[in-house]
Amino acid sequence: MFQVRIHGRGGQGVVSGAEMLSVAAFLEGRYAQAFPSFGSERMGAPVMAFCRIDDREIRLREPVMEPDALIIQDPTLLHQVDLFNGFGPRGYILLNSTRAFEALGLTEFLRKLRFERVCTLPATEIALKHVGRAVPNVPLLAGFAAISGQLRLASVVAAIRDKFPAALAEKNVAAAEEAYAMVKKIRETADAQAN
Amino acid sequence: MTETGNHMATEMQEVKFYQTGTFTVGNRLLAEDERSVQANMQRTNSLNSGHRACQGCGEALGARYAIDAAMRATGNQLIAVIATGCLEVFTTPYPESSWQIPSIHSLFGNAAAVASGVAAALRVTGNSATRVVAQGGDGGTTDIGFGCLSGMFERNDDVLYICYDNEAYMNTGVQRSSATPPAARTATTMAVGKEPGNVFGTGKNMPLIAMAHNIPYVATASVANLRDLEFKVTKAMGIHGARYIQIHVPCPLGWGSLPADTIKLARLAVESGLFPLFEAEHGELSGSTKIRSKVPVEDYLRPQKRFAHLFGKEPDTARLARIQAAADRNIARFNLLPQ
């Protein structure tokens, strides 16, 4: 079972991101479970959503306590919410930021992790460029597919088309493709470095 | 037994008709459709005799006229919903029911909602012939049933809601409702203290509230004018959408009046201006019944023990004046005196 935890703020599409992730996995014939953790229901409040992916029926119903992957949609949460609770050294991190981890004060933390499994991604900028909205969930989803290999880009694209009406879907697909390519490149570079 | 026994079998005796000059029940000079439903041998008698209403009960009278009129208007295709209250209790004394038509009693405050549900079921099963009437007392309508009634009005559900207004929670022992008039004595507004009886400055005018919802038809009626009551119910049944009729029904027990005075008191309430008879459509006043011969409010109040504390050796002239002022305001507002 692969467990993803997504952190963000209300209005950033955290919940629909988790849902699309589950749809993408479903389209690959796998079982997936996505659910939100609601705090106060208002824009801007910290929000979490979870997604589990497995090849057999998922019975577990607790929140994702030990994520295999963390998607952090809003870097302002970094020193506010305990984002890395339960996160192990072999996990994946995708952080929405134009800055590098070092610039965000995470150098020490990074040393314990597999560096080819973590990266930052300017997801909001990519979303603004293609969709015109500062909602970073789709680029991060594509980025997650690229860095973890858990999902094919085609599945992510299909999930996007399932979620959004046609015109909006294609813009999001474009954003996804750019994010996927970007992270794939980062991953390939990192892999080469590791070897 | 007569000498002309044989003749009785073959000859139909001629009935003499007399002009009474009024709309009296049984006046054969009226056109069929203007005659009272009660004059017709084929009336449904929707509320059959044998119910347990008090002697002189205004509600029993009003309900019988109203429902039979609705039955005639709909070709006997009517479903009745009844709120908890006097009507429900005296018409369905276990194991009997005096209802001759399909009826349902659910709860105290939900008659309007239940009726909305019945109307929805009829709509969805393609039954456009059968109509729905909901009934409640003033307590069940203006207080506990207010929310559901407002919801029904707002959705414009196809229901005629009839409120039998005897101005208190009679069935449970005469407690005050938001329809209880100022100064009236009830079990929870006793005639004691500095302001005996119900206080001034409270109360809801349900017909006006109904009008504020802009529903197709609102009317007030009284057992003092039963033909007018039948007319209004018949008119209402010719309209689709949310409709409201409030019928003033004196309660001898709760009002402390003589059972024989029920219709007289209802008439005095109308003639004093305290209970105006009017109609409204889509929120606008469309007609009112003129007062034939105005009476001072005292004539109406005196025969009722619930107002006894206003009279006696030292009449409460201040409060009586306030009540008269209220009556006069109604007369002006609803244009009740002929110009």
Next chain:
Amino acid sequence: MLKQIEGSRAVAEAVALCRPQVICAYPITPQTHIVEGVGEMVKDGTLTNCEFINVESEFAALSVAIGASAAGARTYTATSSQGLLFMAEAVYNAAGLGLPIVMTIGNRAIGAPINIWNDHSDSMSMRDAGWIQLFAETNQEALDLHIQAFRLAEALSCPVMVCMDGFILTHAYDRVDIPMQAQVDGYLPPYEPRQILDPADPVSIGAMVGPEAFTEVRYMAHHKQLRALTLIPQLSAAFERQFGRASGGLLRSYRTEGAETIVVALGSVIGTVQEVIDEMREAGTRIGAVSICSFRPFPLAALRDALQNAARVVVLEKCLAVGLGGIVSDGVRKALSGIQLKGYTVIAGLGGRAITRASLLQLFTDATEDELEQVTFLDLNAEVVNHELERESAARRSGPTAEAILRRLGTVASNIG
């Protein structure tokens, strides 16, 4: 057809397949998505021959349902928590009148203190009103149970509540198999009322019943629920034949063969429980679980069968009989009358507190070693409780309890576990 959709959506689609005729709805978290889903289907024409009514309160919702059902329409509504309480009078009324209304409860805690998250206190508050209460383990079962519920309700002339955990199930995206219309039609015949308001054949419904007959009328309701004990498994079996999967029934056992310890629970928590059972079985512990689907009627005989050979039973409940302990435990104890075994009540998950694998592992381990209290509040923060008790004994004007505790803990719902 397999779909990856939100639990609420799955239920909405299942309800739509049952050919409902009148649906009335009042919004309350967390059931709102269900009625929004059905409402959309009616408005866009997907669901035809159905009246969708926006009512002004939950009390109105069930009252409209009562009227519609009495007039012969297949009727549905949904609510949660405070909404269920607000319609309480109508809940008893619907059962007493024998109207086959189906209602989804998106299980949510009842306040005060106000809480929008999941527990079973709402359904439990109405457990003796005369409705049948079925609890779903998964979103698949939630949608399946609605199909069974209409058939069950109409067969018995008894209203049915289908209970599904708020947020945990209602707001979770899961893989579900949505049946075809023909399959549902083959299982659920058109509604044929036992009583109906019809001018062609008038009846009075809802008369007053005095001391001479009230007991008999109530006994009939009791008898109806006893008959349901037989009918529920039959309809579940028929469902399996028609749709090809096991669903519903009175209860379900998991790895109880030779189990010394058996955990009893309702609803979605059973998934996490099964994961822990597997882990413990792997390590050699003889432990199993029973999930109760039909809470009303309470399956006394079936539960006795399932539990009687265990040495101990742990009842894990998401509800609380204040001052007493467990609610489900009472029923379980009754089922085990005369049988000597150790019984433990664990109150868990109140107000949406996560029930974690780690906590359950510790809990079940303690149970197998009989190191549990009679009544345990899982993951209770004793330090917070003690501090509050001290504070209250120090000053009369100690202020509202909930707010005082929150002040110590931080923002509402900010912790993960």
